[in-house]
Amino acid sequence: MGMSWSTITAPAGSGSGGGTRAGLFRTPISGGVQSATSAHGLPRPALAVRNLMEQARFAHLCTVMSRMHHRREGYPFGSLVDFAPDSTGHPIFSFSPLAIHTRNLLADPRCTLVVQIPGWSGLSNARVTIFGDVYPLPEDQQEWAHKQYIAKHQQGPSQQWGNFYYFRMQNIRDIYFIGGFGTVAWVDVKEYETLQPDKIAVDGGEQYLKELNAIFSKPLKKLLSNETEVDDAALISIDSKGTDIRVRQGAQFNIQRISFDEGQSVETLEEAKAALRKLIHKGKVYNLQK
Numbered sequence: 001m002g003m004s005w006s007t008i009t010a011p012a013g014s015g016s017g018g019g020t021r022a023g024l025f026r027t028p029i030s031g032g033v034q035s036a037t038s039a040h041g042l043p044r045p046a047l048a049v050r051n052l053m054e055q056a057r058f059a060h061l062c063t064v065m066s067r068m069h070h071r072r073e074g075y076p077f078g079s080l081v082d083f084a085p086d087s088t089g090h091p092i093f094s095f096s097p098l099a100i101h102t103r104n105l106l107a108d109p110r111c112t113l114v115v116q117i118p119g120w121s122g123l124s125n126a127r128v129t130i131f132g133d134v135y136p137l138p139e140d141q142q143e144w145a146h147k148q149y150i151a152k153h154q155q156g157p158s159q160q161w162g163n164f165y166y167f168r169m170q171n172i173r174d175i176y177f178i179g180g181f182g183t184v185a186w187v188d189v190k191e192y193e194t195l196q197p198d199k200i201a202v203d204g205g206e207q208y209l210k211e212l213n214a215i216f217s218k219p220l221k222k223l224l225s226n227e228t229e230v231d232d233a234a235l236i237s238i239d240s241k242g243t244d245i246r247v248r249q250g251a252q253f254n255i256q257r258i259s260f261d262e263g264q265s266v267e268t269l270e271e272a273k274a275a276l277r278k279l280i281h282k283g284k285v286y287n288l289q290k
Helices: 047-056 102-108 140-155 157-161 189-194 199-205 205-225 270-284
Strands: 058-062 076-082 090-097 109-118 126-137 165-180 181-186 232-238 242-249 253-259
Touching: 047 126, 047 165, 047 181, 047 205, 058 102, 076 090, 090 140, 090 232, 102 126, 140 165, 140 205, 140 232, 165 189, 181 189, 189 199, 189 242, 199 205, 199 232, 199 270, 205 232, 205 270
Parallel strands: none
Antiparallel strands: 058 076, 058 109, 090 165, 109 126, 126 165, 165 181, 232 242, 242 253
């Protein structure tokens, strides 16, 4: 599947503040961060990762193949798992004792967790690799972990199918974040652990995005189509400072960033609706680049 890298532009001097304007502008970012974060008032990488961990529901877990399987000992083994972050951003998992990744972790807790933004469409989307050590939680913490888990997933689907146990990445060793082409950062673990994610990222999730798309997907498509034919536009993530839009043109996808008005911090669904209505009413979104 191809990626569209064309930038929508307008004649010089058509915008305000020295920027160009016209519909939405391509920025090689997602998850609310870009290389010039400080210049544009976007969440810094550590906060972008915290928001991403709140909005994603699934991830790829890579463990070290143990000798008990009698094959491929020492090789990385990838699994698709669901997870929920606790208050410090450490992921909690629900694992079956029969799963290969569970047995691998019991023999060697070292692993990586690769988390990508929901609505993934290509390498311009945000993703993060978290290095750490995963251990089973003691019996007296299983109920606590269950509450953390169902707060995100609304239910414990794994619990319906047999003897599943909760594990936690107890030690986060390192964090490698890619916000899109040209946006790469090793994130300080302590900073990540102490930051609180944006309220709208925690409260919103899929339901907020579903409701926002029901209202704004068609207006955004119309706005973009003023400059070039667009087949579909959908919000795939939101934070306090803006939202990422996945734009489809035929079989090609790209990611557009809409920043809310400068100085505006969005925390609730109603505030997000008001901010988007304001931008669409203007009929334009200013380029992020100076």
